[in-house]
Amino acid sequence: MRHTISVLVENEFGVLTRIAGLFSGRGFNIESLSVAPTLDPTLSRMTIVTSGDDRIIEQVNKQLNKLIDTIKVIDFTNEDFIEREMALIKVTAEESTRAEILRVCDIFRGKVVDVTPKCYTVEVTGSPVKVNAIIDLLRPMGIKELVRSGPVVLGRGPKGWKGN
Amino acid sequence: MKLTGSKILLESLIHEGVETIFGYPGGTVINIYDDLMGSSIKHVLTRHEQAAVHAADGYARATGKVGVAIATSGPGATNTITGIANAYMDSIPMVVITGQVPTGLIGNDAFQEADLIGITRPITKHNYLVKDVKDLARIIKQSFYIARSGRPGPVVIDLPKDVQVATAKFEYPDTVELRGYKPTFSGNVRMIEKAVKMLLTAKKPVLYVGGGATLTDAHAELLELAETLQAPVTTTLMGMASFPSRHPLSLGMLGMHGTYYANMAVTNSDVLVALGARFDDRVTGKISTFAPHAKIIHVDVDPTSIKKNVRVDLPIVGDLRDILQKMNKMLAELKDEVAQENEALKPWLQEVAAWRKDHPMSYKQSKTEIKPQFVIEKLRELSNDDAIVTTEVGQHQMWTAQFFDFTQPRTFLSSGGLGTMGYGLPAALGAQVAFPERQVIDISGDGSFQMNSQELATLVQYRLPVKIAILNNNFLGMVRQWQQLFFDKRYSQTCMELPIDFTKLAEAYGATGLRATKPEEVEEIIKKAFATPGPVIMEFKVSREENVMPMVPAGAGLNEMVLAS
Numbered sequence: 001m002r003h004t005i006s007v008l009v010e011n012e013f014g015v016l017t018r019i020a021g022l023f024s025g026r027g028f029n030i031e032s033l034s035v036a037p038t039l040d041p042t043l044s045r046m047t048i049v050t051s052g053d054d055r056i057i058e059q060v061n062k063q064l065n066k067l068i069d070t071i072k073v074i075d076f077t078n079e080d081f082i083e084r085e086m087a088l089i090k091v092t093a094e095e096s097t098r099a100e101i102l103r104v105c106d107i108f109r110g111k112v113v114d115v116t117p118k119c120y121t122v123e124v125t126g127s128p129v130k131v132n133a134i135i136d137l138l139r140p141m142g143i144k145e146l147v148r149s150g151p152v153v154l155g156r157g158p159k160g161w162k163g164n
Numbered sequence: 165m166k167l168t169g170s171k172i173l174l175e176s177l178i179h180e181g182v183e184t185i186f187g188y189p190g191g192t193v194i195n196i197y198d199d200l201m202g203s204s205i206k207h208v209l210t211r212h213e214q215a216a217v218h219a220a221d222g223y224a225r226a227t228g229k230v231g232v233a234i235a236t237s238g239p240g241a242t243n244t245i246t247g248i249a250n251a252y253m254d255s256i257p258m259v260v261i262t263g264q265v266p267t268g269l270i271g272n273d274a275f276q277e278a279d280l281i282g283i284t285r286p287i288t289k290h291n292y293l294v295k296d297v298k299d300l301a302r303i304i305k306q307s308f309y310i311a312r313s314g315r316p317g318p319v320v321i322d323l324p325k326d327v328q329v330a331t332a333k334f335e336y337p338d339t340v341e342l343r344g345y346k347p348t349f350s351g352n353v354r355m356i357e358k359a360v361k362m363l364l365t366a367k368k369p370v371l372y373v374g375g376g377a378t379l380t381d382a383h384a385e386l387l388e389l390a391e392t393l394q395a396p397v398t399t400t401l402m403g404m405a406s407f408p409s410r411h412p413l414s415l416g417m418l419g420m421h422g423t424y425y426a427n428m429a430v431t432n433s434d435v436l437v438a439l440g441a442r443f444d445d446r447v448t449g450k451i452s453t454f455a456p457h458a459k460i461i462h463v464d465v466d467p468t469s470i471k472k473n474v475r476v477d478l479p480i481v482g483d484l485r486d487i488l489q490k491m492n493k494m495l496a497e498l499k500d501e502v503a504q505e506n507e508a509l510k511p512w513l514q515e516v517a518a519w520r521k522d523h524p525m526s527y528k529q530s531k532t533e534i535k536p537q538f539v540i541e542k543l544r545e546l547s548n549d550d551a552i553v554t555t556e557v558g559q560h561q562m563w564t565a566q567f568f569d570f571t572q573p574r575t576f577l578s579s580g581g582l583g584t585m586g587y588g589l590p591a592a593l594g595a596q597v598a599f600p601e602r603q604v605i606d607i608s609g610d611g612s613f614q615m616n617s618q619e620l621a622t623l624v625q626y627r628l629p630v631k632i633a634i635l636n637n638n639f640l641g642m643v644r645q646w647q648q649l650f651f652d653k654r655y656s657q658t659c660m661e662l663p664i665d666f667t668k669l670a671e672a673y674g675a676t677g678l679r680a681t682k683p684e685e686v687e688e689i690i691k692k693a694f695a696t697p698g699p700v701i702m703e704f705k706v707s708r709e710e711n712v713m714p715m716v717p718a719g720a721g722l723n724e725m726v727l728a729s
Contacts, residue, residue: 062467
């Protein structure tokens with residue numbers, strides 16, 4: 001089962017390696033990982049999407065917690081959370097397909113952020129499912145290049161993490 | 165007052181109560197070695213950095229203190245890797261200081277540069293690259309705290325040469341602040357109560373004791389619990405010596421080379437209490453048939469150990485000794501229930517006694533050949549009760565675990581998790597440094613001994629009277645045993661074709677060498693060795709194809725033991 005886990009870590013060099021090495025060393029799977037500093041510049045927040053059965057996910061959570069540089073781990077899977085991912089998609093824009101690209105873009109509340117005579121670059125934000133959907137729709141037009149940020153998540157409601 | 169980084173390091177070690185360190189000098193630690201002259205810290209120069217780390221490990225296991233080793237950058241540092249991994253697998257508190265090339269050269273493939281932080285990340289509890297001398301005292305304080313608290317383990321401090329030379333105001337911190345590291349010490353009282361309740365209603369309980377009992381010095385509490393409950397106790401290799409082997413409730417070791425009665429008791433138990441143990445594959449055998457009828461209570465300080473390999477019905481996270489004290493206290497107030505439980509356990513103890521009677525630990529004695537088990541028994545008989553025994557890895561290690569009855573805690577130092585050949589001699593060195601007056605014996609095989617035999621020089625130089633018993637079968641015996649049993653006797657590369665004269669080797673280093681080739685010489689040689697000052701090698705030419713039995717074949721269940729080959 002797919003799990004989305006947020007990890008609050010010390011913003012120090014080598015921490016990313018500790019996390020990534022933990023996953024590779026123990027044979028855990030990383031689907032995506034995104035990381036950036038928090039409001040408190042001494043901390044970073046990672047969002048990791050992983051998958052595995054209950055036993056593996058329990059180990060993932062415990063092993064993450066065990067790292068000295070890890071301050072907090074939240075598995076959002078059983079919580080109500082907002083999940084967003086951004087994608088930049090470079091798509092071939094022929095005379096015949098330009099209108100369709102713009103229409104698809106509009107439906108997904110995307111933006112065209114770069115234009116050349118033969119190519120549009122589309123920026124879109126949404127849940128991974130939504131990002132998958134727009135990619136599927138743009139694919140027939142010819143995707144030349146694609147980059148996805150990997151999802152970031154926040155729990156719903158007024159409650160916030162301390163020190164983020 | 166401002167001090168250089170290398171002085172700050174030594175001052176900080178003194179603040180941590182460090183008296184002895186083990187190491188090997190080199191270019192990037194030369195400043196530290198310069199300051200060591202005239203320091204109150206004693207330095208033991210080993211002949212290899214791996215041995216320095218094993219010696220610090222042996223020192224830590226024998227004393228319970230944090231062991232400290234030091235090595236230079238590059239090859240010095242990479243030579244420490246096996247020692248660090250070994251300490252990590254067995255949760256041994258240790259701080260390893262490595263020199264590093266100057267910060268400005270890091271990443272430049274400089275002379276004797278290795279990314280030690282990268283290399284040691286998966287085999288340390290934590291590691292630090294010190295980039296600013298101002299952080300050094302804090303990092304050392306944190307390192308010692310991390311190494312000894314929670315589930316202990318090795319911490320590496322990688323110290324660039326320019327940081328050793330730079331100066332900063334020295335003030336050793338009183339407290340440690342690590343917002344991401346708060347190990348649980350006290351066990352949850354409600355869970356402990358539940359465990360006590362489960363134990364009082366158990367009909368077939370077994371206490372399964374691991375290295376946690378040694379690490380927390382919980383032997384007295386463990387003995388009290390076992391005797392109160394009248395529950396049989398089995399230990400892992402790491403738990404060995406934390407419960408007296410000759411106690412009527414002792415089942416000896418469980419697992420692959422465990423006793424028949426320990427493995428049968430675990431398989432038939434209804435409540436299995438794991439105390440500071442981690443259900444290693446050498447202990448459980450096939451997981452699906454491991455303790456199939458038992459409710460499992462798992463006490464461990466490391467939450468990741470719990471439910472990692474086996475299902476657990478009642479987890480208790482915390483310090484083993486603290487938890488055992490709480491259990492004992494609760495049981496002391498439940499005298500009637502305990503009396504009832506003791507009565508109800510009688511049939512179980514009879515059942516266990518019958519298994520013990522059916523298949524006791526034994527071997528076939530010989531009139532012509534020295535049996536390795538016989539040597540171990542004689543070593544026990546002729547040594548002091550508080551003798552510290554180290555082993556290497558292989559058949560001799562298992563025979564020591566099986567036939568050397570340990571009675572006192574911290575007297576058996578052996579590489580459990582990593583299974584490091586070459587561990588025993590340097591570990592004995594470290595233990596002897598810690599306890600100059602006690603008997604220290606390294607029980608070795610001819611294969612393992614040759615992996616760190618250079619440490620004979622260290623023993624002689626520092627007048628460390630370690631007695632080394634080499635069970636010489638001219639084979640890599642454990643691998644040969646597997647080849648005999650599972651590979652149709654195809655002895656691929658396990659015969660050490662060249663017979664070494666270990667007595668001459670001893671003499672070359674200025675130690676004493678003795679040899680026994682017949683059973684009747686064994687006792688005499690051991691007595692002579694124990695009476696000889698300084699390090700002694702006792703070489704026993706043992707029967708070559710003796711096997712360690714019983715044996716649970718890899719992948720089989722604990723109840724599928726092979727009893728004799």
